[in-house]
Amino acid sequence: xxxVLAAASGACLAASPAQMEPGFDISGAGARPCSAWTxxxxxxxxxxxxALLDEAMMVTWxxxxxxxxxxxxxxxxxxxxxxxxxxSIRTYVDAFCRRQPGTRVMQAALQLYLSNAAR
Numbered sequence: 001x002x003x004v005l006a007a008a009s010g011a012c013l014a015a016s017p018a019q020m021e022p023g024f025d026i027s028g029a030g031a032r033p034c035s036a037w038t039x040x041x042x043x044x045x046x047x048x049x050x051a052l053l054d055e056a057m058m059v060t061w062x063x064x065x066x067x068x069x070x071x072x073x074x075x076x077x078x079x080x081x082x083x084x085x086x087x088s089i090r091t092y093v094d095a096f097c098r099r100q101p102g103t104r105v106m107q108a109a110l111q112l113y114l115s116n117a118a119r
Contacts, residue, residue, distance in 0.1 A: 026104075028057075028061050029054075029058040029060070030104065030106035031104060031105075032058065032104065032105050033101065033102065034093075034096070034097030034100055034103050034105060034107075036058075036105070037055075037093060037097045037105050037108070038094070038098060039054075040054035040055040040058065041090070041094055058093075059090060061109075062089050062112070063083075063086070063089065065113070066081075066109065066113050066116075067083065069110075069113045069117075070083065073117070081113060081119070082116055082119065083116065084112065089112065092108070092112045092115075093105065096112075
């Protein structure tokens with residue numbers, strides 16, 4: 001399992017951001033494009049829209065992904081990365097997705113994890 005995650009992480013790092021697509025299936029909010037993240041975040045002030053639910057689902061998905069990466073890392077005998085809080089996740093993914101709207105939320109989550117794991 002850790003070998004698969006390491007290979008997937010390495011493949012994502014080796015590719016340019018526009019080319020980053022996971023070599024495995026993902027589902028849920030992480031499969032959504034970064035443009036969906038940005039749209040939901042931009043509509044947060046509109047209490048009538050579904051943006052609140054969309055944003056909450058995507059943030060929760062990223063938190064679960066980060067936790068899953070830590071579990072995999074611990075299972076492989078490594079030290080867990082320090083995980084960011086919800087506001088830090090929002091800040092990172094906002095910046096990532098505005099720069100790379102054609103990528104998926106999962107790529108932002110993976111890059112966030114790898115940047116925290118390197119510390």
